[in-house]
Amino acid sequence: MDSRDWIRDGLHAVAGAALAVPLAIVNIPLFVLFVVSLLLTPVLGLGLVLLPLVTMLIRARADLARRLAAGYRVAIARPYRPRPERAVPGGIRHYRWLVTDPATWRDAAWLLPGAIAGLALALVSLGIVAYGAEGILLIPLWVSLGVDGYGYGVIWPIDTIGEGFLSLPQGAAILAIGVAAAPSLRQAEAYTARLFLAPTRAAELRLRVSQLTVTRADTVDAQAAELRRIERDLHDGAQARLVSLGMTIGLAEEIIDADPATARKLLAEARENSTTALHELRHLVRGIHPPVLAERGLEGAVRALAMALPIPATVTAALPGRLDTPVESAAYFAVAEALANATRHSGAGNAAVELWHTGDLLLLRVSDDGRGGADPDRGTGLRGIERRLAAFDGTMSLSSPLGGPTVVTMELPCALSSPRTSPSSGTV
Numbered sequence: 001m002d003s004r005d006w007i008r009d010g011l012h013a014v015a016g017a018a019l020a021v022p023l024a025i026v027n028i029p030l031f032v033l034f035v036v037s038l039l040l041t042p043v044l045g046l047g048l049v050l051l052p053l054v055t056m057l058i059r060a061r062a063d064l065a066r067r068l069a070a071g072y073r074v075a076i077a078r079p080y081r082p083r084p085e086r087a088v089p090g091g092i093r094h095y096r097w098l099v100t101d102p103a104t105w106r107d108a109a110w111l112l113p114g115a116i117a118g119l120a121l122a123l124v125s126l127g128i129v130a131y132g133a134e135g136i137l138l139i140p141l142w143v144s145l146g147v148d149g150y151g152y153g154v155i156w157p158i159d160t161i162g163e164g165f166l167s168l169p170q171g172a173a174i175l176a177i178g179v180a181a182a183p184s185l186r187q188a189e190a191y192t193a194r195l196f197l198a199p200t201r202a203a204e205l206r207l208r209v210s211q212l213t214v215t216r217a218d219t220v221d222a223q224a225a226e227l228r229r230i231e232r233d234l235h236d237g238a239q240a241r242l243v244s245l246g247m248t249i250g251l252a253e254e255i256i257d258a259d260p261a262t263a264r265k266l267l268a269e270a271r272e273n274s275t276t277a278l279h280e281l282r283h284l285v286r287g288i289h290p291p292v293l294a295e296r297g298l299e300g301a302v303r304a305l306a307m308a309l310p311i312p313a314t315v316t317a318a319l320p321g322r323l324d325t326p327v328e329s330a331a332y333f334a335v336a337e338a339l340a341n342a343t344r345h346s347g348a349g350n351a352a353v354e355l356w357h358t359g360d361l362l363l364l365r366v367s368d369d370g371r372g373g374a375d376p377d378r379g380t381g382l383r384g385i386e387r388r389l390a391a392f393d394g395t396m397s398l399s400s401p402l403g404g405p406t407v408v409t410m411e412l413p414c415a416l417s418s419p420r421t422s423p424s425s426g427t428v
Helices: 003-039 046-070 092-099 102-144 161-197 201-255 260-288 291-307 325-344 382-390
Strands: 313-318 321-323 351-358 361-368 395-399 406-413 416-419
Touching: 003 046, 003 102, 003 161, 046 092, 046 102, 046 161, 102 161, 201 260, 291 313, 291 321, 291 325, 291 351, 321 325, 325 351, 325 361, 325 382, 325 406, 382 395, 382 406
Parallel strands: 313 351
Antiparallel strands: 321 416, 351 361, 361 406, 395 406
16 A cells, blocks of 8 residues: 555545544434333334334434445444234334344444543544644744644643644654554454444344345346357357258259259358358357456456447456356456446546455456446346356445446455466566
8 A cells, every 4th residue: 555545545534533522422322312202112003103113213224324434444244023914114024124133233332432432542543643733833933923822732842832832743743643543443343343333143144045036036037148148149150051052052953963053052152151151059058158357357358348348448356266167257347347337438538447355355347437426226237247256145235326436346255276377466
């Protein structure tokens, strides 16, 4: 990480600390409302209406904490049970769903510790940064205006203008320490939140079963659609040409003795049809598993893909080995779809692909400098990428603000099956 990266991350974390102060304060009235709504449940059923409203507010606050934690590389999954059918807000079924969900109580239990941890860590982070800025900006200014004795009882006492300006390097050092430590302090708050807001073991198993049910259905649908595509392409393309080829050869056999010249023309036509049918079959096979992927692996296939794009594209890879064939194929087609979106819909002038493997995770990032505004719900193929990755427990995240750039980040759990014998990093 170069100096610009840690400065950017540090300033982002300092801004996050400033945001954490009011968010921590919000936790306190939410906790009070939760307790009051529980106490009012026996009173004319007021809790049946109030508790669901307060719980939704608490869940929104907890979801915000999860999103902020994700920004500091601390993943916290949502643990809530799905709402049952006919559970109408204000009804007993809806109330029972909320109070019997352990995540509701874990969210409520997090509010006060989350407020204390968030406020304390944020004030420490902001205090270090503010004191460093004070040493750089305020002390020399106040000493130069003749304020004698400023600074007694703090890190450095100041009696003269010279001593005031000596605070500049000390203030710069403290400010640098504050900026450098800010991301770690924000991560500490995120880990505290994860103790309460992450799913329990039982909730993880339940979520896993639900996820597998959805991904299994998506995989079955995707396989059925792929089979229909192959059947359609065979029927409309190679199969029709092979039938025509057989008919042409049969007609040439019938007239070869009576009209050799016409028979030769028919045979030449049959040869052309066979060449076209072979080309269509090869094209169909590439859509199932590209030969370049089998020969060169994921990196070589993606480089070949980038070279065929109508816009310049760079490929940076760090893959020290080959991947399992199904994962390699899924990753290749996901990158191909993301690059197709970049060239067809974004108006991009340049694109970039990054591939790397860490631990048991394959990470893919496709970015472009187009107009942005990509939306998975607008039929740009991003939903297809999500379904393809979900079959392998993979995920996709999208960043595409209006005006660009668009960055598609994909993760696939996998292990390397064989080492490479050639360098794996570089650009094209």
